[in-house]
Structure formats: structure tokens, C-alpha cells
Amino acid sequence: MPAARPAHFSVLAACLALATASAWAQTSQLPITPEQRRVADQVAAAGVPLSELAPNAPDQHIVKAGDTLWDISQIFLKSPWRWPELWGMNRDQIRNPHLIYPGQVLLLVKSGDRARLELAQGVGSGGAGGAVKLSPRMRIASLDASPIASIPLNLIQPFLTEAVVFDTDQLATAPRIVATEEGHVVLGQGGKAYARGDFGNNVDFRIFRTARELRDPTTKEILGYEAPYVGTAELTRAADTRPGPDGKPETIPATIKVNLARLEVGVGDRLAPAPARDLDRYMPHAPDQPVAGQIAAVYGEALNAGQNQIVVLNRGKRDKLERGHVLALWRDGERTVDKTGERVEPIKLPDERHGVLFVFEVYERVSYALIISVKDPVTVGDRFTQP
Structure with missing residues (x-):
């Protein structure tokens, strides 16, 4: 496993150090060779x-x-x-x-x-x-x-259905709520709504608001679309078409029942099939190779995050991140001046490691991570690396 820092090697970094210098793990982007993996397994x-x-x-x-x-x-x-x-x-x-x-x-x-x-x-x-x-x-x-489970699932289960990123703005064409039961502007748990769209063979759905763009803090590239989670619903009656009073076909929307409402459900909200969850795959391990990135967003409305909160990373499957990866959080060293010499000189203090992230959901270009521990508030733009 990769090095945490020069004085604290994990197993894989120790193996790499047998064949190279410790600085390799911090500077090289080359893949790990089969021989290095073999030695790593022996040491592990x-x-x-x-x-x-x-x-x-x-x-x-x-x-x-x-x-x-x-x-x-x-x-x-x-x-x-x-x-x-x-x-x-x-x-x-x-x-x-x-x-x-x-x-x-x-x-x-x-x-x-x-x-x-x-x-x-x-x-x-x-x-x-x-x-x-x-x-x-x-x-x-x-x-x-x-x-027994591998990790405390109670730390991430509340977010497994709520933290969702779409690689494209697919919610724009997803089934939508077009009306609510008579007398209700918005709905809560147990409410009835009517929706139109392609439901496929699905019965259980998650309800979302209009998705927001997730952008890389540095490049400004669109990494995905995060949809605010509203709740869950089930399809209770399929859509239908029948002759209207004038003899022309008349559309009858599908009927859904709201099973859970984190927010009030209203007209215009979108529906996406609820995925199956494989909780057995949350096995903590370090990345196989050096990785570095930034916090792209804090989940929810907060400006910063603390322990047991969720952040969005600007790295995903294409960057070889996996569910279960453990990452180190880093705080940028302060830029200040040295007044002790003959003249005042600008200096930058060393970056300091101040937290641990646990990746629990990975998409193509972004990932969700739980803050396991942290010393200072985490904000957009903060860095992470292998531990």
C-alpha cells in the first residue's frame, strides 16, 4: 500500500522502497509492476x-x-x-x-x-x-x-441513497411529477402524486430536484451532476391511455406513493430507479498507486465540513479510485513572511496532514467520501492524497 508520508510507510510503500527510493512514491505516476505487487503481497x-x-x-x-x-x-x-x-x-x-x-x-x-x-x-x-x-x-x-461488518455502516448508510451523481444530466429526461393529489401543493410521507415518463420495469424510485453541476475546483470542468435528494416513492398504478369525452386518446398519468420525504415533494421533481446496494464491498485499503486531488463540493448546503460529514472528490473511476479507498486530507501551509533575516522574505509553511477520508461511492469522474477524522474544517479546494 502507498506511503502515508516519508516517515510512515504502509506495507505497499515499504515494498516499493525495496526497489526504489521513498521519493518515488511521492513523485512518480508510473503503475506498480507485477513484481512489486508480488513482493507487496508477501510483506502484507x-x-x-x-x-x-x-x-x-x-x-x-x-x-x-x-x-x-x-x-x-x-x-x-x-x-x-x-x-x-x-x-x-x-x-x-x-x-x-x-x-x-x-x-x-x-x-x-x-x-x-x-x-x-x-x-x-x-x-x-x-x-x-x-x-x-x-x-x-x-x-x-x-x-x-x-x-460482523467490515466498517461501521451506520456512518454511511444515511447517505447511500441521498448522495447521487449522474455522469450526464439524465434527470432532464427522467420521469417527472406532473400533479399532486387534490388539495395539496406539496406532499410528505404517504402522499399521492401523478407522474409521466418512461418507468421501465421499475417499481421503486428515488425523488430528486433539478441537478446541479459539479465542477473541478481548478480546471472548472463539469465532473457530473449532483441531484438534491428529496425522498423515495413506489409506483402503485401504471400510466394508461383511454378515449376522452371527444373520442380522442386521453393520457392518464402513473400514480406514485411517497414512502419517504426528506424534503417536500412537488410538481417538477424527477424520479430515478433505486439501485441495489452491495454493502459487502466496503473494505478499507490504500490506493495501489499515488493519487492526488481536491474537494470539489461539500454535500448539502454547508460551506465546510467536519467529522462524519460527506464531501465530493474530483477523482473517480477513470482515476482508479475504488470503494473502500482510504485517503489523507491535507491543509495548505500558510503563506507568510520571514522577518528574522537581514531582509523580509516571503515564505510558505509546510502542508500539514489533518484528516482521513473513506471513499464509499465512486462515479466516473467524482467520488463521495466520508470524513473519518479531521482537525480543521474541510472546504472546497482542500487537497487529498494516498495515506
């Missing part, structure tokens, strides 16, 4: 350096209902997103991690200058080569049928 299988363990990392942990791999990693690691390394997973396994269940016992096994987590073999068996035995007072109930 060894676990994490002892220096990456949390100061009070325990020797073992019993998995509880409600735990996530991220939660458990916070117990053992300084940087919880590095849990795939702690498990010794290679690049493919990061996408298909070990299944961990409530009731299982995790052992922290140290070997030389590295450490990794393993599953205990059971009471009385020799976990970690027989060096660790569980207390006879410990009782482990039957394992829960559902494995």
Missing part, C-alpha cells in the same frame, strides 16, 4: 510492524455482536483502516475478507518485529502454536449466524 502476509500497534493493544479479544472489523482494529492498531494488513490479507483477500462472528476469540500473535491477528482454535487448544491458552472460566456461546 507478514502482518503489521509492532510500531503500528496501539499502545495498549490486548493479547486477545472476544468478538461481540455489534463489533466491526474497524472497531476491532481500533483496539489493536493506531490506524484502524489497516486491518487487512493486521490479518495478513493479500490484495485479493481484502475484497473477500475472513468472516468473523460474535463469540470468536482473536489472538494477537507477535513474531519478530511484526504482529498479526489469528482466530483461537478453541478452549484448551494451542492458539499461536500452543503459546496461548484460554482461561477455563471463559465460556463461548454458539457463534452468531451473521458475520
